[in-house]
Amino acid sequence: MQADIAAAADGVELSAAGSKEGVAEFNDINNAAAYGMSGEVLRARRNSMLVMEGISIVTLLVGIALAFVLSMFITKPLRLAINNINEGAVQVEAASGQGSNAGQSPAEGGSEQAQGRAGKAIIGDSPTSGNAVARQKTGTVKRTRSSLILPHLFKEPFICYH
Structure with a gap:
């Protein structure tokens, strides 16, 4: 019986060694896949950063252009109103001069x-x-x-x- 027990123990030992080799092989495959995946993740991260920087620059330029256009639409009527007020002031001044001369x-x-x-x-x-x-x-x-x-x-x- 001891011989049977020794034979069974040798069989378990051989299967454990095979399991260790299987685990080591699985670990190697897993590490290779992780390295490959991390390279893809790094490329995707770099590409998304470039896209975000491009969108930020375009948004900034559109904002500056929009601010310029809006300021032109606001300042043009204001300048026109200021010029009209100045012309009115000149006319009032001329009329007051005529009024003093009229007396x-x-x-x-x-x-x-x-x-x-x-x-x-x-x-x-x-x-x-x-x-x-x-x-x-x-x-x-x-x-x-x-x-x-x-x-x-x-x-x-x-x-x-x-």
Whole structure:
């Protein structure tokens, strides 16, 4: 019986050695597959990083272009409004200058008209006489007064509803 036990033990030992070789062979195959897979993973990682960098650069460029275009659409109407306000200020300044001159013109026109009456007997009613000059100044005063009065008729601001 001891011989039978020894023979059985030798058979188990041989099968264990075969299992060890099988495990070692499996380990070698597994390591080779892992190295191959890690190379593929590294390539995929590198490619995805390049794609993300490219998308980031394109997004940045599109953002800069969009910001530039939007700023142009905003600044153009603002510049137009500023120019219109400046033109309006120039016109108001000119009108105020005319208004101050209009106050002086009737007095000057009256004195010139008085001089014109005195000189009418001598010179007559020529275009350079006092009456013609007084008529011109009176017309200027009427136009100036109407341009100063009309804007004041509208005390409420004009509001346009769409």
